[in-house]
Amino acid sequence: MIVNLLNKLARRDMLTERERAILEAAPADTRQFAARSTIVRQGEPLTQSMLLLEGFVCRYIDLADGKRQILEFHIPGDFIDLQGFPLKSLEHDMATVSRAKVALVPHATLRHITETEPHLTRLLWFTTLIDAAIHRQWILSNGRRSAIARVAHLICELDARLEAAGLASGGAFVLPFTQTDIADATGLTSVHVNRVLRVLRDDGMMTFRSGRVTITDHEALAEIAEFNPAYLFLDSQPR
């Protein structure tokens, strides 16, 4: 059931059979959410963390004037609020983008893992740091990249992550986002995202229509984005 997480970890380091079994047994329950529903509220005390099994989730902050900034997108296999375990609450909101299904892991179970499984603990710690590395790329995008490069970089990131999760192949994948979602992630307006997507389509680099992305020239897309997947740490080594 949590095969996506296991694949993700196994890609970064070796998991022992015992560690696999512990993770398999970790979820106490599963839960379904409708699309566009808030699943974690900022400041709310947390006693369990969610592992995303199906669907897309985002974290975001709204400003007083109604502007929204999406901070990160999550895909199946992501331990979406594992950060809430050491932090005890989040300083932002999380919401589903599409319908989603999650497994719930009690913090007590995670705490037990930290007390008996140092290697697994380091791996869980590691996964939270991937989120931070993704954040840093978004700071760079929003701060210094042009509109077209921002959108291109986001698509390259999602392609690489979905491909690693087995949810994309050959640059084609389902992405149930609106253009407003992309705008809120890249710090642009939906109007301008629309124009940027047209340029990317006209230049033969990618298309995004009715919730499906097709990358038609990965090399060109990665080049304007200055995309280098090293920050996703997809290589395997002892942690």
Next chain:
Amino acid sequence: MIVNLLNKLARRDMLTERERAILEAAPADTRQFAARSTIVRQGEPLTQSMLLLEGFVCRYIDLADGKRQILEFHIPGDFIDLQGFPLKSLEHDMATVSRAKVALVPHATLRHITETEPHLTRLLWFTTLIDAAIHRQWILSNGRRSAIARVAHLICELDARLEAAGLASGGAFVLPFTQTDIADATGLTSVHVNRVLRVLRDDGMMTFRSGRVTITDHEALAEIAEFNPAYLFLDSQPR
């Protein structure tokens, strides 16, 4: 010697005497760096992590066209490349801003801590997640805040962090940055940062001259920045 880190952790949770002693004994060595020197290069394999004792450090990424994005500033007491312990290398560069002094903690020591000190491990994990929370605010700033709000938010952040570290009081602190540093952090040009600083000064909110910040109207500054220090998790609770 590592009193700043101990204060920082003790502010977030209780440290036992044994844990204090372990942290005190953790540094194998100290090292000094001149201002404006690179101290970690992206991709370089890391075998130790640095605890900042004195001075200011930043992490950054340069783009092909010469544009620079600073990703985070670090102040004394920060475990600046603790992330390099689970990650094994960083995907960006780090450099000093001012002269700086660091304590070096071997990864073997950190690994030993993860194997024998679960509570301390959770606290170290926690501190790396504060960096991620700071990153998220920067994504928001660069994506959705106006130029004046970005600069104001950065100053509020540094004030809060320096105050917590005992390095600022009453909104006055030493900040050995250039206007270009602030520009590279906020995704602006140094020219525009200069204009923004003039507005903030003329409006009686803050001054920044010859490496010193003086906040003259904290309430107004926090208001235009929409600054809420909750994301720094400065409250104390069991982790």
Next chain:
DNA sequence: CGCCGGTTTGAAGGCGGTCAATGGGCGTGG
């Protein structure tokens, strides 16, 4: 069939960038 959320397109405006020149503070060397 008509609403509704999302997409697309056009026209006009503004925030912040670019380019360029001046000023100012400080360390260094003659």
Next chain:
DNA sequence: CCACGCCCATTGACCGCCTTCAAACCGGCG
């Protein structure tokens, strides 16, 4: 001790990317 050079701060004029505002379009669904 002063002159020079260098880096940083400051200011002005103009420019352009992206925003804003507004309207039309489109497809799905009750």
